[in-house]
Amino acid sequence: MDYKYINQLVERYWRCETTLEEEAILKAFFSQERIPADLQRYKALFCYEQQAAKDDVLGEEFDKKILAMTAEPTKVKARTITMTQRLKPLFKAAAVVAIMLTLGNAAQVPFNEDSYPTAGTVKTHEGGASVALRDSATIDSLQHSSVEMVASPQSGLLK
Template identity: 55%
Template sequence: MDYKYINQLLDRYWQGETTLEEEQILRSFFSQLCVPEELAKYRPLFVYEQTEPKTDRLGDDFDERLLSMVGEPQEVKARKVLISQRFAPLFKAAAMVAIVLTLSQAAQMSFQSTEDVPAGVPAAYAPRVHEGASVAMTDTMRMDTARHNGLSSTGTVDQPLGQTAPTILK
């Protein structure tokens, strides 16, 4: 038997040019029990609607059920924020800074000597006397001694302005 018309409909179906009536002709053709072997591979495509259960479709009351679940929109009320609530983080930060400064000042005061402080003067402003030799004094003395002996502060021999030849010491 010649299935030339069915082949033409299939070609138009793959190109998307068939009408609803032509697609119905293809569905009815493939729903028959006797389908040629060369066209049997297309049968599941056209009998799908008949073989699948109808439970996958949405019911007529779907829209009503969905709208009842959503409900009416509720009014959102604005919350009033007081100035003290708005600036609370800044107050906390300022308090932390004040605490840190107070503790650092207390730590400095505890390490200072309060023995020779005149009455009425805070220990932070009292002059401090350090025991031992001064580093500046020892350096200055070394430089003065070196110049007195004719050496520079680096330990080399100072040359008078008129000499250009190096001087050798024995």
């Protein structure tokens, strides 16, 4: 048997010059059981669509699963958010700022609250300078505590 027409159609198929009717002829020819040996290599190409259509059919169980998944409406879980829940990050930020300011102010205050030397805090040294410093510290502390100074004994001698 001469398969010259089929060979011509295959060559035109590879050059993309065949019509849909000619491709249908090729598919019908290669779907037969008896094909010449030199054209046997093209059988898988033209019979693939028919074989794949039979193999790739999904079962009824798949259709049921898909329909069951699409049929159920999903419930939307809405919840209300109160004003305190919305402002909670703002409260946290304000607390952090307050702590930082408090620590900053505390770091500026010296550990000793008395900035003026008093008579008890001045150390006495051997020499006259410490005595003068102690007397001036006593006078300063008396002036700060708004106590009047007692008249010195020299004023009694002048009489």
